[in-house]
Amino acid sequence: MATQILNIPLNRVEGDLEISVAMDGNKVTNAWSSGLMYRGIENILRGRSAMDGLVITPRVCGICTTSHLTAAVLALDAACGAVVPDDAIRMRNLTLLAEQVQSDVRHAFLMFNVDLANPAHADKPFYQEARRRYQPFQGETVIETVRQSAKLVEIIAIVGGQWPHSSFMVPGGLASAPSTGDLLQCTMLIKQFRKWYEQRVLGCSLERWQEIKSLQDLDDWLAEHENHRRGEVGFFLASARAAGLDKLGGGHDHFLSYGAFDLPKKTSVAPLLADATRLVPAGFLRDGQRHDFDQEQIREEIKYSWYEGNDGGLHPADGETRPYATGAEGEKYSWAKAPRYLGVPAETGPLAERLIAGDPLITDLKKELGATVLTRQFARLTRPATMLPIMSQWIAETDPNGLYYQAPPPLENCEGFGLTQVPRGALGHWLQIRDGKIARYQIITPTAWNGSPRGDSDLRGPWEEALIGATVKDLENPVELGHIVRSFDACLVCTVHSVQCGNKRRQPGVRIKV
Amino acid sequence: MSLSLFWLQGGGCGGDSMGLLSLDAPNLFEHLGLNDINLLWHPSLSNAGPHQYEQLVEELATGRQPLDILCVEGAVIRGPSGTGMYDTHCRQPKKNLIAKLAKQAKYVVAVGTCASFGGIGGDGEAEATGLQFHKRDKGGFLGADFTSGSGLPVVNLPGCPCHPEIIIGTLASLIGPWPLPLNDYNSPLQWYGMLVHQGCIRNEYHEYRVEEADFGKRGCLFFHLGCQGPLTHGPCNKLRWNGRNSKTAVGVPCMGCTDPEFPKQHPFFATRNIAGIPIDLPEGLDRAHYLAYKGMAAAAAPERLLTRKTRV
Numbered sequence: 001m002a003t004q005i006l007n008i009p010l011n012r013v014e015g016d017l018e019i020s021v022a023m024d025g026n027k028v029t030n031a032w033s034s035g036l037m038y039r040g041i042e043n044i045l046r047g048r049s050a051m052d053g054l055v056i057t058p059r060v061c062g063i064c065t066t067s068h069l070t071a072a073v074l075a076l077d078a079a080c081g082a083v084v085p086d087d088a089i090r091m092r093n094l095t096l097l098a099e100q101v102q103s104d105v106r107h108a109f110l111m112f113n114v115d116l117a118n119p120a121h122a123d124k125p126f127y128q129e130a131r132r133r134y135q136p137f138q139g140e141t142v143i144e145t146v147r148q149s150a151k152l153v154e155i156i157a158i159v160g161g162q163w164p165h166s167s168f169m170v171p172g173g174l175a176s177a178p179s180t181g182d183l184l185q186c187t188m189l190i191k192q193f194r195k196w197y198e199q200r201v202l203g204c205s206l207e208r209w210q211e212i213k214s215l216q217d218l219d220d221w222l223a224e225h226e227n228h229r230r231g232e233v234g235f236f237l238a239s240a241r242a243a244g245l246d247k248l249g250g251g252h253d254h255f256l257s258y259g260a261f262d263l264p265k266k267t268s269v270a271p272l273l274a275d276a277t278r279l280v281p282a283g284f285l286r287d288g289q290r291h292d293f294d295q296e297q298i299r300e301e302i303k304y305s306w307y308e309g310n311d312g313g314l315h316p317a318d319g320e321t322r323p324y325a326t327g328a329e330g331e332k333y334s335w336a337k338a339p340r341y342l343g344v345p346a347e348t349g350p351l352a353e354r355l356i357a358g359d360p361l362i363t364d365l366k367k368e369l370g371a372t373v374l375t376r377q378f379a380r381l382t383r384p385a386t387m388l389p390i391m392s393q394w395i396a397e398t399d400p401n402g403l404y405y406q407a408p409p410p411l412e413n414c415e416g417f418g419l420t421q422v423p424r425g426a427l428g429h430w431l432q433i434r435d436g437k438i439a440r441y442q443i444i445t446p447t448a449w450n451g452s453p454r455g456d457s458d459l460r461g462p463w464e465e466a467l468i469g470a471t472v473k474d475l476e477n478p479v480e481l482g483h484i485v486r487s488f489d490a491c492l493v494c495t496v497h498s499v500q501c502g503n504k505r506r507q508p509g510v511r512i513k514v
Numbered sequence: 515m516s517l518s519l520f521w522l523q524g525g526g527c528g529g530d531s532m533g534l535l536s537l538d539a540p541n542l543f544e545h546l547g548l549n550d551i552n553l554l555w556h557p558s559l560s561n562a563g564p565h566q567y568e569q570l571v572e573e574l575a576t577g578r579q580p581l582d583i584l585c586v587e588g589a590v591i592r593g594p595s596g597t598g599m600y601d602t603h604c605r606q607p608k609k610n611l612i613a614k615l616a617k618q619a620k621y622v623v624a625v626g627t628c629a630s631f632g633g634i635g636g637d638g639e640a641e642a643t644g645l646q647f648h649k650r651d652k653g654g655f656l657g658a659d660f661t662s663g664s665g666l667p668v669v670n671l672p673g674c675p676c677h678p679e680i681i682i683g684t685l686a687s688l689i690g691p692w693p694l695p696l697n698d699y700n701s702p703l704q705w706y707g708m709l710v711h712q713g714c715i716r717n718e719y720h721e722y723r724v725e726e727a728d729f730g731k732r733g734c735l736f737f738h739l740g741c742q743g744p745l746t747h748g749p750c751n752k753l754r755w756n757g758r759n760s761k762t763a764v765g766v767p768c769m770g771c772t773d774p775e776f777p778k779q780h781p782f783f784a785t786r787n788i789a790g791i792p793i794d795l796p797e798g799l800d801r802a803h804y805l806a807y808k809g810m811a812a813a814a815a816p817e818r819l820l821t822r823k824t825r826v
Contacts, residue, residue, distance in 0.1 A: 007604075008564060011557045018604075037591070038600040039525055040639040049781030055769050056777065059634050059674060062529030106535070114561050136561045137543050137553065146543060150536040154756045161764040162755030163536060164529045165675055167782075168766050175729045176765030179825065185758075323594065323639065405730030477563050 003029065008478055017451070017490055019481060021467060028481075031460065031467040033451050034334045042321045045441040050411035050433045051076065053441060054167040057429065060443065061491060063106070065164040066099040066156055067422030071429040071443075073169040074418025079433060080171055082408030086264035088173030090394040091159050091404065093261045093279070094186070096422070097391050098155040099163075101193070101384045103423035103489075104350070105201070108381050109134065109145040109232070112486045116239050120479040126239040133235070141200070141232065148196045155186045173405035180400040187395050194388045202385060203231025209385050213360040215368045233381060240374040249373040249466040249484035252459070254344055255285040255352035256449065258293065258428060260421035269393050272357040272386070279390065280421050283356035284341055290356060295419060295428070300337040300444065301455035313340065313456060316430040317415065319442035338455035339444050347371070347462040348425030348449045349488060351379040359386075373487040380489065412436050424489045425449060450488040463488050517549070517582040517689060520574060520615060521556040524608050525601050525635055525642050526588020529675040530626040531558055537678045538757055545682045549689065551583075568604070575614040583685065584619035584662075586612060589628035589635050589642035590655040600640050609655065616645070616656055620663040621688055623671060625681055630670035630699070631774040646670070647699060650774045669694075670701045672748075674771035679753050680705045699774060701747075706772065709797060711736075711743035713751030714762045715826045720744075722815035723808050724822075726765075732822045735767045737792060740783045742770035744796035763826065 008019045022030035041060055045053055053072040058065040070092060077084060084092075116130035117139070133141040153163040159178055160168035168175045178186075194206070202209050204227065212218050218237070221228055228234045240246060259282030263271060273281040282293035299313030308322040323335065338345070346352075351371060354362040361382075365375045417430040425446030432440040452461035460468070463485050472478045521531070534542050546553055555562070555570060562570065573579035590609050591601035598607025616622050624645045627633040631649050635642030644654040646668040652658040654668075661667055671680050684702060687694045694702040714720070716734050725737035735741035743751075743762050750760045750768070762768055767783065770776050780786055786793045795804050818824050 011560060011564075011567070036602050037525060038593070038640060039591070039635045039642070040593075040600075041634070044634065044638045048779070049784070051783050052777075052781060055782045056634065059527050059529065062527040062532040062675065065527075065529065065532075110559060117561065118563075136559050137546070143541075143543055146535055146541050147538065150538045150541060150756070153536050154538075154758050157756035157758040159764070161759050161761035161766050162750075164532050165771075166761055166764075166766055167769070168761070168764055170729050170783075173730065174765075176732075176826075177730065323600075405728075407728055476565060 006475060006478065008481060017485070019467070019485060021481065023472065023475070026471050026473065026475075028467050028470045028472065031464040032333055033336070033453060033461060033464050035336050035447075035451065038323060038335060040321070040323075042441050042443060045438050048438050050436050050438060051171070053429065053431065053438065054170065057443065058165050058167065060445075062164050063103055063491065064099060064422050064424065064427075066095050066160070066166075067420070067427055068429075068443075069167060069169050070096050070420050070422070071418040071427050073171060074420060075416045075429045075431050076171040076411065076418070077408070077416070078418065079414040079416030079431065080409045080411045082172040083406055084173050084262075085403040085406055086266060087398050087402035088404045089262050089264045090398050091174055091178060092169055094391055094394050095156045095159050096261070096420070097387050098152050100423045101387060102149045102152050104380050104384055105145050105197075106149050107423070107489045108377070109141045110136075112377055112489075113141075113236065115479055115482050115486065116243065118477070118479045118482075120474060120477050121243060124239070124242050126235070126242055129235070130239060144196070144200060148193055151189055152193050155189050158182045158185055170405070171411070172408035173403075175405070177402070177404040178398070178400060183395055183398055183400055187392065190388065190392050190395070194392075197384055197388065201232040201381070203227040203229070203234055206385055206389060209382075214364040218361065218365075233378075236377070236381060237374075240377070243483075245373040245377070245483055246369045246375075247372060248470055248480060249376070249487055250370050251347050251462050251466045252345055253287055253371065254341070254346040255355050256293070256341055256346035256348045256426055257353040257356045257421055258282050258295075258419035258426040260353075264397070267394070267397060269390055272359070280353050281357050282419075284346065285352070285356050286344075290358075295417065297342050298428075298444070299340050299343070301340055302337055303456045304332055304334060304454040305337050306332050306335045307337065311456075316428065316442040316444055317417065317432070317440075319430065319440070321442070334453035336448060336451065336453050338452040338461065339449050340455050343457060345452060345455065345459055345461050345465070346449060347488075348446050349376065349380070350383045350425075351376045352425060353421050354379050354383070373483050376487040422446065424491050445491070447488075447491045451490055463490070515550070515689070516552045518552045518554050518580065519583040519585060519685070520554050520581055520619075521585045521587065522612060522615065523557050524586060524588035524612060524629065525591035525640055526626060526628045526633070528558065528587070530587045530681070531556070533675040533678045534681060536756055537682065542678075545686075549682075549686045551685060571611065571615075574618055577618050581615065581619045583621045583623060583688065584615050585623045585625050585681075586629045586645055587625045589632050589640070590645065591635065591640045591642050592655075593639050593641035596641065612645070612655065616660070616662065618663070621666060622662045622668045623684060624668050625671050626676045627672040627674045627771055627776050630672040630701070631776070633674065634777060637779075644670070647774060667700050669696065670699055672699075672701060672706075672772040672774070672776075674769075674776060677705070677749060677753055677755070680749070697747075705749045706747040708747065708749055708752065709744060710746045710748050710750045710762065710768045711796065714743055714760070715751075716762060718824065719819055719826075721811060722819050723812040724815055724819045729765060731765070732824070732826045733819075735762065735765065736785065737787065737790070738785050739767045740781065740785050741767035742773070742794075743768035745794055746770045746773055748772040
């Protein structure tokens with residue numbers, strides 16, 4: 001059968017995304033991913049005052065605004081050598097975790113699981129129940145998720161003034177100290193959310209959940225009680241298996257984490273990987289082998305991206321963003337840059353960070369089922385189970401009379417970078433300050449990693465690769481491709497330098513509109 | 515009578531939608547139900563496939579299906595060189611879609627500062643502009659003379675993000691018994707006829723000119739730390755955020771995010787001043803009187819404020 005090219009605009013991701021796939025019959029044989037918007041945020045920052053990234057960069061993304069604030073403040077801390085007091089570290093971690101948990105549940109129940117209620121699954125046993133749970137605006141779980149996630153981000157408003165888009169983290173700590181009353185409110189909000197997460201999402205207590213260390217344990221847990229099967233995790237597992245999501249959407253088997261959540265000097269919270277310096281460890285996992293992470297090994301390549309500049313890729317500290325806006329075609333097919341680690345694409349996100357942390361359950365799932373849509377989404381859906389108790393622990397350790405700000409050295413001529421894990425994976429800000437002004441600002445977002453186009457070595461980006469080999473039953477309703485790309489929790493507004501792909505493709509084939 | 519609503523995202527971050535999702539009691543979905551609003555499409559929430567979406571847009575753009583409310587979130591991106599190809603949908607500039615739907619809608623609402631005035635990308639390569647204003651200048655993308663089917667201009671709801679209660683309140687007012695008078699920038703006076711400064715819990719510190727030069731303290735942020743609360747129109751300290759708080763309450767200077775010129779070019783965390791007095795004074799004040807007042811107020815400042823004993 002002749003190859004045809006299918007262009008699919010994809011909604012229910014943050015921002016606009018278009019996927020092109022080459023189809024041989026019903027099988028995907030090639031794929032190209034294009035973000036559709038360029039806002040030029042990095043270049044807007046050039047020439048502005050050193051700290052202005054704290055205000056501008058949260059506006060990169062409405063759902064991970066505290067994430068960008070965190071990367072921005074870490075970069076400034078590093079640039080001037082600020083010492084951040086323990087209690088400020090706790091509050092920074094708490095607020096970023098609140099945003100992460102918010103994003104994990106909103107993504108799962110407002111964006112990803114909605115595909116289970118797609119008519120493509122009408123013949124599956126889970127379909128009617130999925131509709132009852134996930135129909136937009138009406139589904140029972142959808143409504144509960146909206147209510148609960150809104151309560152959770154109140155934590156960020158209590159500490160930081162508002163959500164989204166505050167700038168409450170400053171070099172050297174926080175803009176102000178929370179009061180005893182604030183900390184009590186945060187404590188209660190976490191308890192309340194945790195109760196919902198246990199009842200509705202897990203169907204069991206966090207303590208029971210944490211006993212599950214392998215796929216076998218997980219299946220035993222499912223068999224143990226009806227509540228476990230009825231909870232969101234149990235329902236997801238059953239539906240995902242019935243829909244074949246355990247066989248869909250693999251990848252390169254390269255995983256990246258920058259690490260996240262600096263540990264206070266005094267804390268009872270242990271890092272997820274023994275001896276790591278941050279709660280979530282940094283690392284690079286290639287073919288099952290964990291390697292130390294070294295940010296020097298990052299390059300952004302532009303061979304297939306519509307940018308002018310250096311061939312061979314630049315480290316973000318030397319990076320530039322010069323859109324090549326001539327409309328010329330050629331082998332360049334996307335305006336997203338291609339971040340590479342040691343020259344190869346890498347998947348980032350909850351699956352990557354939990355594999356790198358050596359989480360036994362996720363490691364076993366990946367071994368048994370591969371890095372599939374099921375494994376990837378499961379890693380996200382159950383990440384809050386690890387993080388919620390840690391949030392409570394950090395609040396309990398916080399001293400309302402403690403130190404939350406220590407004046408940093410001046411920001412005159414210096415460089416720094418801020419690396420962290422955020423809801424969708426590895427986020428980095430690199431900045432250079434000259435005479436108190438921003439001379440260079442480069443951002444690499446998680447979606448830049450996951451949704452990148454091909455780079456210098458012609459390897460596809462992670463979700464391009466994940467699409468290969470997928471079978472699409474109905475070309476008019478390619479729900480399988482939605483499952484795959486949404487399992488990466490795509491966030492296109494974040495792809496700060498991605499622009500519209502070309503109108504024509506070099507690849508031969510018919511384009512059909514869906 | 516149910517009102518149909520189409521939510522379109524242009525060059526923005528999605529933050530206004532995220533703010534809306536964070537409404538509590540009643541939440542977004544309850545609000546839509548209470549106001550009988552039929553949300554035809556929201557890019558982050560809807561389940562319709564690409565094919566159905568294309569059909570819906572076609573029906574609305576040709577007027578075969580009536581469109582009551584068009585909400586636009588994010589700026590109109592015109593770059594590079596006026597082509598709009600920095601923000602596309604189905605290989606067409608998104609701005610074409612905005613123009614087509616605006617022509618049909620009974621009401622057009624610009625949600626957020628980007629959609630209202632151009633916002634974050636207003637000075638950049640994106641060539642971003644607002645629907646009917648570019649910063650302070652009337653015109654923007656749709657032109658100074660544009661009116662929607664109802665005869666109203668684009669209703670601007672600035673803020674980065676726009677406070678969700680303003681969005682819901684504006685939508686509710688369209689079917690309610692009370693009209694919403696607008697200010698010079700076509701924003702409802704109900705919410706933009708006040709200053710962010712009003713209701714700030716640091717007001718007493720401001721009153722006696724107990725000003726902070728660095729973070730981490732309880733005083734006012736206006737003289738040194740760049741706070742634009744006394745110059746910025748918005749209800750942050752009346753409505754509060756997430757039902758809880760505001761930025762100035764926790765020592766974060768107001769960035770003036772509802773202002774047509776947001777983001778201004780000068781540093782966010784520093785106040786431009788002459789001889790220690792801000793260049794940009796609270797709205798409507800003259801310099802001589804302000805200087806005299808502030809001098810006397812500082813002299814009268816009580817000890818509990820000078821020692822920052824009074825909590826905020």
